[in-house]
Amino acid sequence: GAGVSQSPSNKVTEKGKDVELRCDPISGHTALYWYRQRLGQGLEFLIYFQGNSAPDKSGLPSDRFSAERTGESVSTLTIQRTQQEDSAVYLCASSLGPPGSYNEQFFGPGTRLTVL
């Protein structure tokens, strides 16, 4: 596609429920990234995929968070048993190659998650 797309754009859920957030990277981009942005704060790195493997998942805050990627395509971020502190905008980005190789990240519009 023309850019990184994310769905849903907004998600409201009740505490304790599971949610799935989807990211479609730019076609041909091998690297995919997930970030979290809480209100008034910067971007918090969660996980990075190169292809369908995750060389760096050091930013996942707890075992309630998991992510997977199918080949060099769509990625899903799953949050189990959501808590109110999970409320944030979840941003996805993709790049042509791995980080640190002159590759710019292209960001999607984000999914705004609200946990009641």
Added chain:
Amino acid sequence: AQSVSQHNHHVILSEAASLELGCNYSYGGTVNLFWYVQYPGQHLQLLLKYFSGDPLVKGIKGFEAEFIKSKFSFNLRKPSVQWSDTAEYFCAVNLRFGAGTRLTVKP
């Protein structure tokens, strides 16, 4: 652990004023440095980047940044800001981002 610090949370300038936004990081390895901008209602987009070579890098819309290795800094500058530069600016080192600086330019 890597960390990125942006000194100013909110900067307010008048048009034509000069801008400098600070960015410092703590990391001893190889760094890839970026400034991103998020205009109101838009996605994050890249302003400029540094990987190696000339430490003074020029980006879009008249922005530039200077990498000073000894100071672990990568400050963003623009000689004369415009109202359209009103946005949030994020410094990033490798995959880690700072908290952002909100710039408001008064017409």
